[in-house]
Every structure is written in structure tokens, then in C-alpha cells.
Amino acid sequence: MSKLLLENGILVFADLILEKGYLYIEDRKIVHLGQGTLDVSEDVCRIDLKGKYISPGFIDMHVHGGGGSDFMDGTVEAFLKVSETHVRYGTTAMCPTTLTAEKDHIYTVMDVYKEALPKNTKGASWLGLHLEGPYLSMGQRGAQDPKYIRNPDEKEYQDILGYSDHIVRWSAAPELPGALPFASYLQSKGVIPALAHSDALFEEVLEGFKGGFRLATHFYSAMSTIVRKDAKRYAGVIEAGYYLDDMDVEIIADGVHVPSSLMKLIYKIKGSEHIALVTDAMRAAAMPEGPSVLGRLADGLPVIVEEGVAKLPDRSAFAGSVATANQLVKNYMHLADVTLTEAVRMITETPARILGVSDTKGSLQRGKDADVVVFDRDLEVYMTIVEGQVRYERTASV
Known part of the structure; x- marks a missing residue:
């Protein structure tokens, strides 16, 4: 997946939690993130997280x-x-x-x-x-x-x-x-x-x-x-x-x-x-x-x-x-x-x-490597994304 949109999730930052959030990945990087919805082209893989957390890897x-x-x-x-x-x-x-x-x-x-x-x-x-x-x-x-x-x-x-x-x-x-x-x-x-x-x-x-x-x-x-x-x-x-x-x-x-x-x-x-x-x-x-x-x-x-x-x-x-x-x-x-x-x-x-890798990893920010983990309230991992690639998915669809 070169283009991936995680939506309807909860974004986890160092100092706040953002409900109803989305994160858009393209070419192994975080390109957009925010609250609400994002209009994307039809070739983007969209995943509805149904309220699960989106955290830095x-x-x-x-x-x-x-x-x-x-x-x-x-x-x-x-x-x-x-x-x-x-x-x-x-x-x-x-x-x-x-x-x-x-x-x-x-x-x-x-x-x-x-x-x-x-x-x-x-x-x-x-x-x-x-x-x-x-x-x-x-x-x-x-x-x-x-x-x-x-x-x-x-x-x-x-x-x-x-x-x-x-x-x-x-x-x-x-x-x-x-x-x-x-x-x-x-x-x-x-x-x-x-x-x-x-x-x-x-x-x-x-x-x-x-x-x-x-x-x-x-x-x-x-x-x-x-x-x-x-x-x-x-x-x-x-x-x-x-x-x-x-x-x-x-x-x-x-x-x-x-x-x-x-x-x-x-x-x-x-x-x-x-x-x-x-x-x-x-x-x-x-x-x-x-x-x-x-x-x-x-x-x-x-x-x-x-x-x-x-x-x-x-x-x-x-x-x-x-x-x-x-x-x-x-x-x-x-x-x-x-x-x-x-x-x-x-x-x-x-x-x-x-x-010494803070410029590319460790937080959800535009331009950083798309290292992302999706988990539920019990910290059960549903998806792990490494540099934009889904390397673990618990089920066929989150």
C-alpha cells in the first residue's frame, strides 16, 4: 500500500489525545494528520479504525x-x-x-x-x-x-x-x-x-x-x-x-x-x-x-x-x-x-x-517515517506499520 488513510481513530501525541482523528500515509511518510475527515483519491486504501488508537510506533x-x-x-x-x-x-x-x-x-x-x-x-x-x-x-x-x-x-x-x-x-x-x-x-x-x-x-x-x-x-x-x-x-x-x-x-x-x-x-x-x-x-x-x-x-x-x-x-x-x-x-x-x-x-x-532519530521517528508528525501502531483500549495491537508498510494486521480488516 503506497497510499493509506487511517480514519475514525484516536491520535496519540506526547501531550494530548485527539478524538475522531485521521492519518494519511504516502510513500512511506506521514503526509497529513488531523481531526475529522480527509478527501483522498480513489486509489487510496482507507481503513476505518472504529475508535481505536493511532500511536507512534x-x-x-x-x-x-x-x-x-x-x-x-x-x-x-x-x-x-x-x-x-x-x-x-x-x-x-x-x-x-x-x-x-x-x-x-x-x-x-x-x-x-x-x-x-x-x-x-x-x-x-x-x-x-x-x-x-x-x-x-x-x-x-x-x-x-x-x-x-x-x-x-x-x-x-x-x-x-x-x-x-x-x-x-x-x-x-x-x-x-x-x-x-x-x-x-x-x-x-x-x-x-x-x-x-x-x-x-x-x-x-x-x-x-x-x-x-x-x-x-x-x-x-x-x-x-x-x-x-x-x-x-x-x-x-x-x-x-x-x-x-x-x-x-x-x-x-x-x-x-x-x-x-x-x-x-x-x-x-x-x-x-x-x-x-x-x-x-x-x-x-x-x-x-x-x-x-x-x-x-x-x-x-x-x-x-x-x-x-x-x-x-x-x-x-x-x-x-x-x-x-x-x-x-x-x-x-x-x-x-x-x-x-x-x-x-x-x-x-x-x-x-x-x-538521535527524533527527526524521523518517535512521534506523529508530517514528514516523519510512517511508523505507526494501532491498538485498542486494552493495548491489544491490531496493526503495525513500518515506514508505510503494513507488517502486521490482526484481522483482514480492523
Whole structure:
């Protein structure tokens, strides 16, 4: 469909809801939008939404897998499967995310990303790779494989960034030796340094922030808080994340990683303009509960999926989320008493700003990419449009 008119819908903007709205798409862009009706030529496909919501497409900055596949599987088929799974839940753009692994396999994943990119015609689009690790704190490794965790290595990260120009963000612990030069080098290459799996003290986070670590990966998960040493209290990453007004934070709003009380606190302090909702989903997203694997299927970490989350077999730690994007929006509304506009902003406009794609994505505006999701009052997705192409439709007609 090169020309598509969505009409009789409810337009969702960052600060308002517009009833009886329409949105006209042509040549992969949003051309017109407004309230009422729009006269169009007979060659335009018209869809009566019957009062459903028209929202900017959801942007997932941190996702590992879904539908039984993981990006670490290192195959084109796996990449496409993850993308096609999440598009059914409103994700129109995502950052495929790696786990700690041997260097050769990271190169394989980067090769596969490049190979799969032109073949990704049925799922959510890709905004670039997110490398999570291996420069992480051993004490906050979570479910990351400890045998690959190490301090930043200048030659290694320069080689990796020289190998692929598809890396857009890299998560690491800012307190590690060499982390600040690492962050500086990332910024020189246009890559976002993100704070993750960190045991840093408050002061170390402040130094990291000055050095470029201005995004906290999965806030509250695998990061330090107040500790006592020699009877004295020391603040950690979480306290610094609140203190730094301009620190952006990711939230896995599956209702398990971060409970309702903390979701409310984060929203009250940071506001929707500094919160990005992410799934951090692993391969079991959109799959039945039971045994699964975190990371590469061949030699990944066995996990058990139960109670809406993946856990290590001994239940000692979470091992990734099985959330989908529409669930994140619904959860933040219901568990943190946030309005629809604010919840949508946290998975559209805010991540678009963080990733530097606000000029083309993240809001319903004329001239922007036609990344659109249609959902009902229960956040059930009925249609997902990626750059003007309908890539998921729940029924033959909405």
C-alpha cells in the first residue's frame, strides 16, 4: 500500500489525545494528520479504525530475542524471527542486543546483522546494534557469562568499532579501569556509552556521567545501591541516577524486574522525558512458559520461564524479560498510574531522542517515517506499520 488513510481513530501525541482523528500515509511518510475527515483519491486504501488508537510506533532500544530465537544465535533466520515476532506487539524499530561472548562470535553477529538488514522486510526495522558487555562488573554480572567479563581493552574495542559501522550503543560499567577512555572513544565514533552491570559508587557514576555515560541500562537491574563500609554508608548507581537530572534510564516494565512502587518512584523523579521503556526480551518472549535458553541456543545459559519472567534454574536471579512492547505501556499505566500519553512517550519520543532519530521517528508528525501502531483500549495491537508498510494486521480488516 503506497497510499493509506487511517480514519475514525484516536491520535496519540506526547501531550494530548485527539478524538475522531485521521492519518494519511504516502510513500512511506506521514503526509497529513488531523481531526475529522480527509478527501483522498480513489486509489487510496482507507481503513476505518472504529475508535481505536493511532500511536507512534514503539521503539525498543534493548532487545535480545523473541519467538524462540535470539540475536546471539548468529543466523539470518534468527534475526528475522525476532524482528517479526515483536512487530506483532507494536514494535516498529529496535536495537538488536548482544550478550557477553567470545570476540569471534560478536564478529559473527555483526556480520549477520549486515547480511540480514536488506532481508528484514516483514518485521520491526533495526536502528543499529547494542553491545551489552563484556566490560561489566563481575559483582553485578546478573545472568551474563562470567568467563567473558573483563575490563575495557583499547585495541579490542577499537577493532570492534572499526569492523562494523552498525553499532549505535555499548553498555559497560563506568568504574572499571579504562572505562572513561572507552566512553570517550565511543563518542568520537558516534556511539552511545551506556552504564550497565555496575558496582560503581555515587562519585564514580558522576565521573562516568561527565565522561559520557548518560544512559542507565535497565535501571535497578544489576546495579549498586546504598552500601555500608566500616559502618559508613555510600550511595551507588541508583542514587546517582536519580541525582543526575539529565541521566536517562531504561525501565523493564514487565512488573517483575521493577515493581509497581519503584515504577512510581522512577516516574516521579525522572519523568517520561528521561525514561525509556525496554523489553530486554530474550528468546522466550511470545512463547509458552517453561525451559528456555538465554543467549546462543547452542551453548547459552539454561533458564526457566515462569511467573512472566525468565530466571536462573536455581531461581537466584532473573535471566531476562519475556515482555512485549505493548505490555510495557499497559503495565506503566496500570502499575504506576501514568496516563496513556506519558506511557507512550516513554517508548516512542524518549528513545528516539536518546538514539538521535527524533527527526524521523518517535512521534506523529508530517514528514516523519510512517511508523505507526494501532491498538485498542486494552493495548491489544491490531496493526503495525513500518515506514508505510503494513507488517502486521490482526484481522483482514480492523
